[in-house]
Amino acid sequence: MLSSIIFLRTVTFHKLAFHSRFKHISTEKSVELKRTLSTDLPQSAPPSTRKSFKTTRSKLEGEQRDLNLKQLKSNGWQIVDNHDAIKKDFEFENFNQAFAFMTRIALLAEKLNHHPEWSNVYNKVNVTLTTHDLKGISTYDVQMASFMDEIHSLHKKK
Numbered sequence: 001m002l003s004s005i006i007f008l009r010t011v012t013f014h015k016l017a018f019h020s021r022f023k024h025i026s027t028e029k030s031v032e033l034k035r036t037l038s039t040d041l042p043q044s045a046p047p048s049t050r051k052s053f054k055t056t057r058s059k060l061e062g063e064q065r066d067l068n069l070k071q072l073k074s075n076g077w078q079i080v081d082n083h084d085a086i087k088k089d090f091e092f093e094n095f096n097q098a099f100a101f102m103t104r105i106a107l108l109a110e111k112l113n114h115h116p117e118w119s120n121v122y123n124k125v126n127v128t129l130t131t132h133d134l135k136g137i138s139t140y141d142v143q144m145a146s147f148m149d150e151i152h153s154l155h156k157k158k
């Protein structure tokens with residue numbers, strides 16, 4: 001009788017110890033993972049871009065197009081001749097940083113169902129953005145470009 005009580009107390013103690021240790025790690029890790037994988041723009045991003053992911057997808061035309069392309073050009077984006085797209089080459093400290101950038105963008109691409117045309121060689125990522133369904137540059141391309149510039153500013157070559 002006594003031995004079974006001692007046995008049960010021991011088992012209970014180890015269970016509680018395991019749970020609290022595992023729970024601590026999982027909470028900490030899950031918070032870190034959430035932050036790393038977030039597709040929300042960092043707090044440093046201009047408030048306007050943070051809200052813009054809620055907008056619908058529409059092809060840029062007229063004055064809206066001119067204003068947005070002017071802003072993108074000032075951030076180093078170029079218009080691709082022969083097809084309505086924007087492009088930019090990003091450089092990072094190393095491959096790890098380049099891949100971390102691509103991982104963040106990939107999560108946004110899946111969230112928006114809007115995917116970049118891109119290539120990566122070591123610490124460089126070359127990006128072209130256009131909206132195939134609309135055969136041109138859309139609001140999603142502008143939002144993705146802004147997000148790329150914001151994430152690049154966190155990882156870029158010092």
Ligand SMILES: C[C@H](O)[C@H](O)[C@H]1CNC2=NC(N)=NC(=O)C2=N1
Binds near residue numbers: 114130131
């Ligand atoms: C079927 C799928 O939803 C569509 O092809 C999506 C996927 N990702 C996309 N990405 C881009 N850049 N343009 C699109 O038009 C597009 N369309």
